[in-house]
Amino acid sequence: xxxxxxxxxxxxxxFVVLIGISFYAYYKRKNAKNFSxxxxxxxxxxxxxxxxxxxxxxxxxxxxxxxxxAVYYAMGWTALLWQAGAGVLGMIGMLAIGRRISRFAAxxxxxxxxxLFVERFQSRLMGIIAAISILVFxxxxxxxxxxxxxxxxxxxxxxxxxxxxxxxxxxxxxxxxIGGIRGVAYNTLLQGIVMLGGxxxxxxxxxxxxxxxxxxxxxLAQLDPNLITPxxxxxxxxxxxxxxxxxxxxxxVMAQPHVVTRIFTVKNMMSLKRSGALISLIxxxxxxSLFVSALAARALIPQxxxxxxxxxxxxxxxxxxxxxxxxxxxxxxxxxSTVSSLIISTSGAIMKDIYQRNFNPxxxxxxxxxxxxxxxxxxxxxxxxLSFNPPKFLQDIVMFAISGFAASFTVPIILGFFWKGxxxxxxxxxMISGFVTLLVLYAQPNPNPFGFNPLVWGLVVxxxxxxxxxxxxxxxxxxxxxxxxx
Amino acid sequence: xxxxxxxxGKSSYAxxxxxxxxxxSTTMIYILLSCAISYFLGYxxxxxxxxxxxxxPSWVLFGVVIPWVLMVLLTIVYGFFVMEGDEK
Numbered sequence: 001x002x003x004x005x006x007x008x009x010x011x012x013x014x015f016v017v018l019i020g021i022s023f024y025a026y027y028k029r030k031n032a033k034n035f036s037x038x039x040x041x042x043x044x045x046x047x048x049x050x051x052x053x054x055x056x057x058x059x060x061x062x063x064x065x066x067x068x069x070a071v072y073y074a075m076g077w078t079a080l081l082w083q084a085g086a087g088v089l090g091m092i093g094m095l096a097i098g099r100r101i102s103r104f105a106a107x108x109x110x111x112x113x114x115x116l117f118v119e120r121f122q123s124r125l126m127g128i129i130a131a132i133s134i135l136v137f138x139x140x141x142x143x144x145x146x147x148x149x150x151x152x153x154x155x156x157x158x159x160x161x162x163x164x165x166x167x168x169x170x171x172x173x174x175x176x177x178i179g180g181i182r183g184v185a186y187n188t189l190l191q192g193i194v195m196l197g198g199x200x201x202x203x204x205x206x207x208x209x210x211x212x213x214x215x216x217x218x219x220l221a222q223l224d225p226n227l228i229t230p231x232x233x234x235x236x237x238x239x240x241x242x243x244x245x246x247x248x249x250x251x252x253v254m255a256q257p258h259v260v261t262r263i264f265t266v267k268n269m270m271s272l273k274r275s276g277a278l279i280s281l282i283x284x285x286x287x288x289s290l291f292v293s294a295l296a297a298r299a300l301i302p303q304x305x306x307x308x309x310x311x312x313x314x315x316x317x318x319x320x321x322x323x324x325x326x327x328x329x330x331x332x333x334x335x336x337s338t339v340s341s342l343i344i345s346t347s348g349a350i351m352k353d354i355y356q357r358n359f360n361p362x363x364x365x366x367x368x369x370x371x372x373x374x375x376x377x378x379x380x381x382x383x384x385x386l387s388f389n390p391p392k393f394l395q396d397i398v399m400f401a402i403s404g405f406a407a408s409f410t411v412p413i414i415l416g417f418f419w420k421g422x423x424x425x426x427x428x429x430x431m432i433s434g435f436v437t438l439l440v441l442y443a444q445p446n447p448n449p450f451g452f453n454p455l456v457w458g459l460v461v462x463x464x465x466x467x468x469x470x471x472x473x474x475x476x477x478x479x480x481x482x483x484x485x486x
Numbered sequence: 487x488x489x490x491x492x493x494x495g496k497s498s499y500a501x502x503x504x505x506x507x508x509x510x511s512t513t514m515i516y517i518l519l520s521c522a523i524s525y526f527l528g529y530x531x532x533x534x535x536x537x538x539x540x541x542x543p544s545w546v547l548f549g550v551v552i553p554w555v556l557m558v559l560l561t562i563v564y565g566f567f568v569m570e571g572d573e574k
Contacts, residue, residue, distance in 0.1 A: 077543050080550050081524055087554040088513045090561040095569065096509030100502035213541030225533035228543050230524060239525055246517045269569075277565035280558045418506050485499055 003156050003316060003324060010325025011157075014194075015171055018187050018336075022175040025183030044106055046265045048274035050185050053192030055262040055275065056282050057337035059089065059253055061141075064290070065195075065331035066148050070307035072294035075236045076220050076227025079291070082237055085250025086287050090280030093253040098263055098272045100417050104484070105264045112348040113257040113409065120416050120484070121427040122476055124357065129431065131353035133408060134257045137401035138346040139383055142339050146387040149335045156312055156328070165387045173380030176340040177373060181265065184340045191333030196286055198330040203289035205318050206296035213292065219299035227298070240451030247455055248399075252406035255413060258341040261348075339383075347375035400442060407434035407458030415466045420485050426470030434462030501570060508564070516557050524549030 003011070046054070072079045101116070108119040113134065118127035150164035159167070175183060210216045220227040231237045237245070253259055266272045290311075297314045304310055315327045351371045356363050363371070408431045415430070416422045441447045441454035449457065475481065528536065528545025537544045542551060 077546050080546055081520070084520055084550045084554055085517075087520075087557040088516060090565070091509045091557065092513045095561065095565055096506050096513070097502075099498065099505060099569075103498055103502070214538065215541070217538055217541045217543065221533060228533050229531060229536060230528045230545070239521060239529060242524070243517065243521050246520070250517075251513065273565040273569045277562040280561040284554060284558045414506075414510075418503055486497060 003328065004321045006321040007316075007325040007328065008157060010322055011328055014326070014329045014332075017190070019171070019175055019178075021186045021190065022179035022183035025179035025186055028182060044102075044265060045267050046185060046271065047267055048271045048278055050189055051262060051266050051271055051275040052278035052282060054185050054188045054265070054337070054341070055094065055259060056089075056279050056286075057188050057192050057195065057334065058259045058262055058341040059093075059256065060195075060283075060286070060334055061145055061338040063148070064286075064334050065311050066152075066308050069290055069294040069297075069311045072291050073298050073304070073310045074307050075232040076224070076295065076298065077217075078227075078230045078232030078237050079294075081230065081242050082245050083249065083287050083291065085246040085248070086283045087280070088246070088250045089253055089283050090276045090278070092251055093259065094263065094272065094276030094279055097254055097413065097417070098266070098276060099269065101260065101413075102263050102266050102272060104417065111261070111264065112345065112352050113260055114349060114353040116260075117412060117416070117427065117431075118353075118357070121412075121422070121424040122480070123424040123428060126412075126424070126428050126431065127353050127357060129428075130257075130409070131349035133404065133435070134349045135346050137404050138257070138342045138349075139379070139386070141401045142342050142346075142379075142383045143386045145335045145339050145342075146383055149332060150387065151308075152312055152328070152331060155309065156316065162388065165384060169380055169384035169387075172336055172339050172343070173377060173384075175336075176343045176380070177376045181344055184337070184344065185265070187340075188337045191329075191337050192282070194326060195330045195333050196282060198327045199286050199289035199293070201323070202315065202319065202327060203293045206293040206300075206314060209318055210296035210299045216292075216295050216299045220295065223298070223302055238451055240448070241453065244448075244451075244453030244456050247459070248403060248406070248453060252402060252410070252455065255406045255409035256402065257349075257405060257409070258338070258345040260409075260413075261345060262341075343376055343379055346379050347372060350375040350379075400438075403438055403453070403455040403458070404435060407438040407455055407462060408432070410434070410459055411462040411466050415463065415470075420481060421470050421475075422466060423470040423473045423475045425473035426466050429469045430462045430466035433465040434458045437461040505569060512557070512560060516553055520549055520553045523553070 068083075071082065075082070104110070104120070105116060108115070110116050110119055112131075114127040114130035117130055118124060146165055146168060149168045150161055153159045153164035153168065154161050175187065179187065207213060207216070210219070217228065224233060226233040230242075231239075263272070266275065293314065294310060297310055301310075301313070304313065311331065312328060315324050319327060351368065355371055356368065360367065411430045411434060412422075412427045416427055435458070438454045438458040441449070441457060447454050524545055527549055528543070531545075539547050
């Protein structure tokens with residue numbers, strides 16, 4: 001199915017606007033006193049709406065509009081239980097750790113997640129290991145996003161795959177490099193509104209077309225009773241898996257490097273509290289809208305060859321051509337906001353955590369600026385080249401990356417910042433053991449002992465290691481601990 | 487981020503610890519409740535025994551939709567009205 005010329009024009013205009021916004025951000029940044037504070041955390045100046053949208057769009061990715069509706073479509077009502085972890089995003093991802101993390105980051109000039117660990121545990125090694133893991137998994141994550149975007153361009157506009165990747169890489173690289181985090185933020189606000197508004201509009205259109213929710217559910221029950229009852233078709237979600245998914249699609253958010261750093265950009269407590277509340281509301285409306293749209297789609301189109309195409313298909317089939325142009329931008333908005341957040345996070349890992357801290361602590365402002373630009377462009381280029389020949393099991397690698405971030409960083413964040421007993425060795429080993437547990441379990445023929453996901457086990461092992469090792473190893477200097485836990 | 491005057495009166499760490507404990511425990515209660523309700527109302531029941539309310543299977547309504555909406559309301563009330571340190 002191809003989009004009409006009007007749809008394409010709207011779609012292209014949208015990108016022109018995004019690039020324009022980045023230039024505006026560049027001019028705002030030009031006179032900033034401290035380049036890296038501005039480029040990575042926008043001078044810690046954002047209010048609640050920008051923070052909430054940036055946070056929400058960093059967490060949700062291209063998958064939210066491509067892979068996730070496919071799950072809703074295929075699994076029916078049980079998929080809402082699968083998604084329900086999103087209910088805790090504002091609470092656990094922002095309100096639980098926001099005050100502590102944003103205050104600590106501001107007082108210790110942290111601009112990246114590894115910075116937090118280096119300053120809290122006074123361990124440079126922990127910073128390097130965290131930076132390397134962010135680099136490796138961040139790149140894998142981004143490759144999947146590039147491929148998702150290119151697949152849509154390829155399928156619906158007819159651009160060859162290679163050119164789709166190149167044009168996408170150029171647009172994203174350009175707007176991230178030019179705009180820095182401030183450009184990403186302004187763009188994200190626009191994109192967040194497009195994504196949110198788009199989901200609501202499509203939900204109304206679809207539910208109306210399918211004859212209302214009771215009719216949809218009746219149709220689904222006729223198609224397959226498993227679409228109504230848990231654990232869903234093909235034993236999709238047994239209870240232990242449901243429980244684990246609350247952690248992967250909910251709690252894990254507090255340890256995603258590209259999401260946590262959004263907390264650093266907050267202006268004050270007022271913005272932080274409001275953005276936490278907004279995040280929970282935005283994600284509720286968003287997921288519920290997409291969910292009912294996908295259910296309606298199942299009732300209207302009972303069979304589709306590639307479930308991943310369900311969202312673009314319903315957009316082109318059920319909305320007018322102008323609206324379709326705007327709505328097709330939504331998955332792109334999701335991909336771009338996630339990718340640009342990841343580019344900033346990974347280039348921060350190279351520039352700050354590896355180059356500046358270990359090789360050139362007294363780097364001049366100019367050198368930092370050049371390294372940041374080069375790192376940003378280099379990462380965009382590497383991701384582009386890797387996307388030319390996509391690995392076969394990419395989606396698995398991505399789920400693994402999200403779980404990997406969560407298994408390594410959740411416990412050091414919680415027990416490092418809310419428990420006085422954490423020692424540098426405890427922090428380091430808890431980070432490594434959480435990750436190794438995940439790795440070992442994934443390598444097993446049955447990676448889910450007792451039905452629980454490797455992430456749940458990783459978190460348990462990581463927490464036990466943190467407490468036990470901290471009890472028997474040397475704590476940080478007591479005057480320092482006094483100061484950060486006063 | 488600027489310091490607020492409320493925070494200068496109390497300890498910022500004490501406040502943040504209080505918030506963390508609240509948020510963490512409500513999160514865990516939400517997860518356990520949602521799983522428990524879904525289990526008792528929905529798991530291993532034949533489709534004929536599942537009542538549909540406003541087009542929503544009852545186990546989804548009571549196990550997912552209502553807890554989720556309540557969690558969002560709690561987050562809004564806590565974020566807007568309960569957490570301290572509100573000065574600009």
